[in-house]
Amino acid sequence: MGVIHIGAGGRAQVNEEECVECNNCYRSLRPEGRNPTLVRAMRRLLRSIHLSYEPPLDVCPTGALTPPKLEWPRLVRNFFSDVLSEHGLTGVVGRGTEEIKTNDVTGRLAEGQVGFAIDMGRPNLGVRFRDIEKVAVALARAGAQFEPKNPVTGLMVDPATGRMREDVLDEKVLSAIIELQVPLANVLPIVRALDEVQHELDTVFSVGIFAQYGPDNAVPYQRPLEEAGYRLSPNGKTNLGLGRRSA
Amino acid sequence: MTNTLHRRGSVEELSHDFVMFAIPARGINDAGCRPKLQQFIRLVLRHGPVNLGDARQGQRHSDDFEKLIAGLTDKSIATATFDNREALLAALREVQAADLGISINVTGLIDTVDGCCREIGRRRHGVEHSLGIKGATDRLPNRNVLAVGTLCGHGMVSFNLIQRVLQLIKLNKLSPAEGAEMLRRPCVCGAFNPERAREILEQMRTLG
Numbered sequence: 001m002g003v004i005h006i007g008a009g010g011r012a013q014v015n016e017e018e019c020v021e022c023n024n025c026y027r028s029l030r031p032e033g034r035n036p037t038l039v040r041a042m043r044r045l046l047r048s049i050h051l052s053y054e055p056p057l058d059v060c061p062t063g064a065l066t067p068p069k070l071e072w073p074r075l076v077r078n079f080f081s082d083v084l085s086e087h088g089l090t091g092v093v094g095r096g097t098e099e100i101k102t103n104d105v106t107g108r109l110a111e112g113q114v115g116f117a118i119d120m121g122r123p124n125l126g127v128r129f130r131d132i133e134k135v136a137v138a139l140a141r142a143g144a145q146f147e148p149k150n151p152v153t154g155l156m157v158d159p160a161t162g163r164m165r166e167d168v169l170d171e172k173v174l175s176a177i178i179e180l181q182v183p184l185a186n187v188l189p190i191v192r193a194l195d196e197v198q199h200e201l202d203t204v205f206s207v208g209i210f211a212q213y214g215p216d217n218a219v220p221y222q223r224p225l226e227e228a229g230y231r232l233s234p235n236g237k238t239n240l241g242l243g244r245r246s247a
Numbered sequence: 248m249t250n251t252l253h254r255r256g257s258v259e260e261l262s263h264d265f266v267m268f269a270i271p272a273r274g275i276n277d278a279g280c281r282p283k284l285q286q287f288i289r290l291v292l293r294h295g296p297v298n299l300g301d302a303r304q305g306q307r308h309s310d311d312f313e314k315l316i317a318g319l320t321d322k323s324i325a326t327a328t329f330d331n332r333e334a335l336l337a338a339l340r341e342v343q344a345a346d347l348g349i350s351i352n353v354t355g356l357i358d359t360v361d362g363c364c365r366e367i368g369r370r371r372h373g374v375e376h377s378l379g380i381k382g383a384t385d386r387l388p389n390r391n392v393l394a395v396g397t398l399c400g401h402g403m404v405s406f407n408l409i410q411r412v413l414q415l416i417k418l419n420k421l422s423p424a425e426g427a428e429m430l431r432r433p434c435v436c437g438a439f440n441p442e443r444a445r446e447i448l449e450q451m452r453t454l455g
Binding site: 001002022024027028057058083084086098099100101102103104105106109115117119121122123124125174175177191194195198201202203204205206207208209210211212213217219225230231232233234235236237238239240241242243244245246 | 249251252253254258261264268270271272273275276278279302303322339342343346347348349350351352353354355356357358360361364369370371372373374375376377378379380381382383384386387393396397400401402403405406407408411412415429432433435436
C-alpha cells in the first residue's frame with residue numbers, strides 16, 4: 001500500500017486512511033529492538049555527511065510498528081486484507097471463499113451454471129466498499145445471484161440489488177471477492193456489465209470465471225466468450241475431482 | 248480465495264509455474280483431515296517443490312518442513328509450488344494413488360495440467376480461468392513487476408517492495424536469487440514461485 005513514511009520528526013507514520021490493516025508489516029519485518037532515539041540520532045548524523053543507514057529490507061531497526069486493536073467498522077479491513085485472519089461468516093482464511101476449489105465435494109456450482117469471482121482491488125491496489133458496491137449493483141442488474149456463503153454478500157443489505165451496508169462503504173481493503181453464479185446463457189451480460197462499470201472506478205479488479213467440465217471434457221463458457229471476442233487465460237485452476245464427502 | 252489464479256506471463260514463462268494445493272471443504276470433510284494434509288505435504292516433498300506452505304500458519308516454518316507438517320490443522324490449506332511439469336506429474340500420480348478424499352487443485356497452464364491428468368487417467372471436475380484485469384489499469388506497474396506481484400495472489404508482495412528489490416539488484420547489492428528469496432517471505436501460503444521470480448528479476452536487471 002505504501003502507507004508508511006518517515007515524518008518530519010524522524011518517526012515512522014502510518015496513513016491510517018489508506019492502511020488496509022493487512023498486518024504484513026508486522027509479519028514480514030524483523031524488529032532489531034534498537035533504541036529509537038539512538039537510531040534517529042545516527043540517521044541525522046549520517047545524513048549530515050551524505051551517508052545513509054541501509055538495513056536489510058526485512059528489518060525494522062526499532063520495532064516501531066505495533067498492530068492496533070480494531071473496532072467495527074474498521075475491523076472489516078483486517079478481515080479482508082490479512083491472509084491469516086479468518087472470516088466469521090465463512091470460516092475460510094484469506095478473502096473467505098472456496099469457489100470451485102471444493103466444488104467436487106460441495107456441489108455448490110451445478111452443471112449448466114457458471115461462477116464468477118470478481119476480485120476487487122486486485123492486484124495490490126486495494127478497494128473501498130463504495131467501489132465494490134458500484135460493481136455489485138451493476139452485476140445485480142445483469143442478473144447475478146450472489147453466493148450466500150461469501151463474505152462480501154454477507155455485507156450486503158440486499159443481495160437482490162447489490163447494495164452494501166452504509167457503515168462499511170468508506171472502509172478500504174486489500175481485496176474482496178464478489179462471487180456469483182448465473183446460468184450459462186447469462187455469461188455475456190455479466191461480462192458486459194463489468195466492461196461498462198470498470199470506467200467508474202479508481203481501482204482495478206481481476207475477473208475469474210469457473211464451471212464444471214461438461215460431459216465431453218469441454219469448458220462450457222469458452223465458446224460463447226470467444227465468439228464474443230473475449231480471450232481466456234492459457235493458465236488457470238483445475239479441480240481434479242479427488243475430493244469426496246466424509247463417510 | 249482465488250490466490251493462484253491471475254498469474255501473468257507468456258506460455259513459455261508459465262510452463263515453469265505450477266501450484267498444487269489440498270483443501271478440505273468446510274463443514275463437510277474437514278473434521279479429522281489433518282493427517283491427510285500431512286500426508287499430502289510428505290508426498291509432494293519427494294518431488295522437489297520450490298515452495299511449500301499453509302495459509303493458516305504463514306511462512307514462519309518455510310525452511311523447516313517438519314514444523315510446517317506438525318503445524319497443520321483440519322482447517323489448513325496445504326500448498327506446494329513446482330517449477331516443472333515432470334515434478335508436477337510425479338506428485339500428482341502419488342497424490343491420486345494416496346486417495347486422500349480431499350479436494351486437490353492445480354493452477355498452471357490448463358492444457359499442460361490436462362495432459363498430466365490424461366497420463367494418470369484422471370477426469371477433471373472443474374476449471375477456473377482468468378478474464379484479466381479491468382478498471383483503472385493505468386495505475387498498475389510494468390509487465391514484469393506485475394508478473395512478480397501476481398505470484399502472490401493474496402497481495403502480500405507489494406509492487407513497492409518488488410521495485411525496491413530491483414533497484415538493489417541493479418546496484419549489485421542483491422543477487423536475483425537473494426532478491427527472489429526476499430520477495431518470497433511475505434507470501435504466507437506457499438504459492439509464490441521464487442524460481443520464476445528469480446528468472447524475471449534476472450531479465451529486469453539489464454532492462455531499462
